Amino acid sequence: MKKLANIFLAGIIIISLSGCSWNDPESVANDGVFRIAMVPDMGGVNDQSFNQSALEGLYELRDETGAQISYVESKQFSDFALNLDKLADGPSDLIIGVGNVLSDAIEEVSARNLDKNFAIVDYSFGEDIANNVTGIVFRAQEGAFLVGYIAGMTTKTNKVGFVGGIKNVIIDQFQYGFEAGVLYASKERKVPIKVINQYAESFADAAKGKAIASRMYSDGCDIVFHAAGGVGYGVIEAAKESGKFVIGVDRDQSYLAPDNVLTSSVKNVGTAVKLVAKELMNGNKIGGKNYEFGLSEHCVGIPENHKNMPEFVYNKALTLSKQVETGQITVPYDEESFENYKSSIDN
Amino acid sequence: MLSSIISIVNTTLMYSAPLIFGAMSGVVSENAGVVNVGIEGIMTFGAFVGAAVGFYTQDPWLGLLSGSLAGVILAVLHALASVSFKADQTISGMALNFIGPGLSLFLCRLLFNNKTTTTRVANKLPKIFNVVDVSVLLALLITIFLWFILYKTKWGLRIRSVGEHPAAADTLGINVTKVRYMSVIISGLLAGAGGAAMTLGVVSQFTPTAISGQGFIALAAVIFGKWTPQGAYGACLLFAVAQALSVTFGGGRIDIPSEFLSMLPYVLTIVVLILFVGRSMAPSANGKPYKKGKR
CATH class of the missing domain: 3.40.50.2300 (Response regulator)
Structure with missing residues (x-):
């Protein structure tokens, strides 16, 4: 009996391991x-x-x-x-x-x-x-640049946050593009804006995302941008609970929290x-x-939906988008290019 | 300074609640001599059913209840295999870790328009004084209740005797199979509730990564806490405190690389285990199927 049960269980494991869906293309070429x-x-x-x-x-x-x-x-x-x-x-x-x-x-x-x-x-x-x-x-830094600019123009506390998953070249594009956008807005408004960066060291742990974002909000950030996969669900949850803004990633995430998602850095x-x-x-x-x-x-960008931000900010972001497209602005994508960008904008 | 302390306390409580549910789930079943490594899988299924029912009925309490009952369904499978059919408990527990997420995703796609996430629930579990999740209080109450049952009542004595020496318990007229079934079912109930507390309290929807290792950490907390409810509770709190410290002081607030800070919960757990906890003794018959008349 015991043997039988073991075989049965082993069978279940094997079936669930190999259980991948398979849409067979017709084999005639x-x-x-x-x-x-x-x-x-x-x-x-x-x-x-x-x-x-x-x-x-x-x-x-x-x-x-x-x-x-x-x-x-x-x-x-x-x-x-x-x-x-x-x-x-x-x-x-x-x-x-x-x-x-x-x-x-x-x-x-x-x-x-x-x-x-x-x-x-x-x-x-x-x-x-x-x-x-x-x-x-x-x-992706180009989309992140636009949402960074929007964040910089919208923030009331002049402090915004970025939550990353695990540091890699893709997440770097988001982080430095975002920081560059915030910096651009800060020069335009002539006020310093602080960006707090924090990594969850995970793309799955929603609870950690929520904890990090809650900490940022209670620390005075009023807008948080996330590029952290599943961790992001926690970030959006924290925005909802604190009644603050969050910026979505990869697609228009406003359906998750219509009143709290300011915009999203979309990747088509x-x-x-x-x-x-x-x-x-x-x-x-x-x-x-x-x-x-x-x-x-048109493979990265921001969604048309912009009900949570002033009309003029959205329009300015579109103008900025044109400038990036024509090459007037080159958006940094890693630490080195960001440092160069910073020194070029300072002059 | 004050904001750091508040952040640490809040994060600790939020983080620990689902872990404590999971750990209590392990404590109940292992004290009765049934190893349950399937907590992660049960929690995932509870998380899905909790979020789905919470969405359809708009009642988070009904969601929590359904999540718990969903946990019971998986636990019965575990009991069937490991108590009735006397299969290896680790294997049947591992099977739950595959069945739980698999079944959740399958049903999620079926019910939610082929998506792998559920739609957000309209109402989450309430917060006490608008600050602390109600699941934090529930977790504490369950721990106290479990301690009382295990050490102050005759049912608790029966559960522990079945875990220590089932043959002796059997001779004295205790129905070993029945006690083990009950314990595994309660174990499933608690793990399912832990999962639902995650998707109805911490976040408000099920995602494929909603339960990401909590069940395994809970399992470690059981051993760390020497198989007692109060010990496992402490272990969960310790882990959550460490996690809260890494969150509160991360993000360049102190000058330690983020990768190292994220190791803190695990490193601290090992250090405390070595320095302060000492030898832990599992219930003697833990993991051994009971066969009548076998010595």
Whole structure:
């Protein structure tokens, strides 16, 4: 009896480990249909964040061109390569990994499948990029710059906060872009504005996000910007409880707290993925290149919804956006470029 | 200075409440001799059901109740496997850690338009004097109640005797299976409530990362607290204080890298464990399925 129960339990574990959804693309190729397959990161395709955005972009492409879309979700990190391999064995013309956690898997699988095109979102292989791989990266600092400017123009206490998940190049873009925007507003208003940066060292712990943001609010910050994934739910909760403003990330997060979300630093992964896929569909070579998308490609930015800020601030942010697009303002993305920016603006 | 102290106290209380529920869940079941490593999974399921029911009924108390009952459902599975079928308790507990999140996400997508997060609840659990979550008070009351039951009543004696020496308890006419079932069910009730306290108190919706390790920390707190309710309560508070310190003094307020500050809760726990807690003794029959007539 005991043995039987053990076997039963082991079975449950095995089933739940291997339980990944699998939308099988039809295995007949050479029918003129362009096929795109996508592997989202652990968030899955309904993460209400960038995986979902990527899939929505692909669905738009399908509706416009008749391309066939499929995706495979992963249950754990080790499934990434496995799922990419599965797709590479199928008839897909382009296989997209969403999220920089897939970079190793893409590198590995693309080396085995030189006849297939691969793309990765949020990661650049730089100069060493393989001939069949395309990097898709964002100038997220440009969106963060705009929300930083809005925060700097809206703050009454002249103190704002930034909550990061775990420090990396992507989160740096948000932090330094935001700080640059705040600084820009502070020069315009001719008052010093303090930015408090704090990292949760997690992308999951909502309680910690809430604690950090509550601390910032009680410390005198009246606006907090977060780029911290699941930690952000706690940050938004703290804003709601304290009746203060919060700035969302990746998509318009105002649906989470309509009266407290000032604006959001949006990253339209879908638009970028669509642009890259279209290039390939039009017969252009995309392999071996890294594409960078920002305000000028409408891949980052702020949502139209701006009911919590004065009209003139929103309009000024749009003007600023144009200046970034035309290259009049170059937004810093890491500590070094931020220091340079600071000294250039001081003069 | 004052604002730092307030921040530390607030964060400690907020952080500790779900942990304490989880730890009490472990205390009950392990005192009856059933190891429950599935607290994390049960908490996740409780968090989902609590948030979902809280959203549909707009009543957070009903949500909390449903979250607890959801915990019971998973706990019954655990009891079935580990008490009735005498399976390895660690394995069946681990199974819960897969079933809990899996089932939550599956049901979430089913009920919430294919999304992995629930819609925010309209009403959260109330706060006492508008400052402290009501779950903080509940956690304290449950700890006191549990201490009273375990050490001052005959039911408590039965639970502990079943965990120490089930054969002796059986000879004296105690129904070992029944006592263990009851304990595991109460364990599920508490863990489910802990999860719901997270999604109805700390935040106000279920997300895939709503429970991120709290169940495992609670499990450690049980051992740290030597399997007593009061000890485990203290362990949870200690962990939460350390977390609060790292939050309050993080963000460049003192000159220690954020990574090191974030290690504080774990490092402090290990240091206190080594220096002050000393040898901890698990209930003798903890983790061993009871077979009648076996010596």
